[in-house]
Amino acid sequence: MNFKMDKKNNVSLHQNTNKMATNRTFTMLKPDAIENGHMGKILSMIIDAGFTIKAMKYTRLTEAQAGAFYEVHKERPFYGELVSYMTSGPIVAAILEKDNAVEDFRKLIGATDPAEAAEGTIRKYFAESKGRNAVHGSDSDENAAIEGAFHFSANEVF
Ligand code: IDP
Ligand code: MG
Numbered sequence: 001m002n003f004k005m006d007k008k009n010n011v012s013l014h015q016n017t018n019k020m021a022t023n024r025t026f027t028m029l030k031p032d033a034i035e036n037g038h039m040g041k042i043l044s045m046i047i048d049a050g051f052t053i054k055a056m057k058y059t060r061l062t063e064a065q066a067g068a069f070y071e072v073h074k075e076r077p078f079y080g081e082l083v084s085y086m087t088s089g090p091i092v093a094a095i096l097e098k099d100n101a102v103e104d105f106r107k108l109i110g111a112t113d114p115a116e117a118a119e120g121t122i123r124k125y126f127a128e129s130k131g132r133n134a135v136h137g138s139d140s141d142e143n144a145a146i147e148g149a150f151h152f153s154a155n156e157v158f
Contacts (some may be wrong), residue, residue: 030136
């Protein structure tokens with residue numbers, strides 16, 4: 001993955017990546033989850049599953065930020081739709097900590113498409129569709145570090 005932001009956005013994707021340990025992952029509660037009033041319930045599920053919140057913010061992505069975050073998908077037919085959805089309203093971004101964080105969090109959120117998500121997963125409960133699927137979870141330790149540093153500076157991580 002190669003996230004690059006304009007200098008003027010004052011976001012460096014490579015700063016502070018050393019602050020992310022391998023027992024951390026990065027999540028976003030996506031605009032549909034916030035819009036549908038599921039913020040509290042999803043955060044409860046995350047905390048009840050044993051994750052500790054190391055950093056968290058309520059924010060709205062710019063088109064440049066969403067475009068860069070999902071740059072790996074830029075050739076996919078749904079890219080435009082994805083960027084416009086991810087900028088359509090506020091999100092909650094967070095860095096989470098737990099043993100085996102990346103894998104355990106992907107299990108907690110379930111498959112990308114809620115129709116394929118296991119019972120008891122966040123996407124099974126709250127996702128509207130494969131596109132509007134309530135939550136993001138990093139897919140590797142490396143991406144967790146990159147994505148965490150994309151959203152948080154060192155003094156925002158506890
Ligand atoms: P993931 O979020 O489960 O890792 P990815 O394949 O990495 O899934 O896709 C990133 C995001 O792009 C998904 O969470 C979803 O919001 C969106 N997306 C993926 N596939 C489709 C699709 O076929 N149609 C519309 N949106 C999609
Ligand atoms: Mg993914």
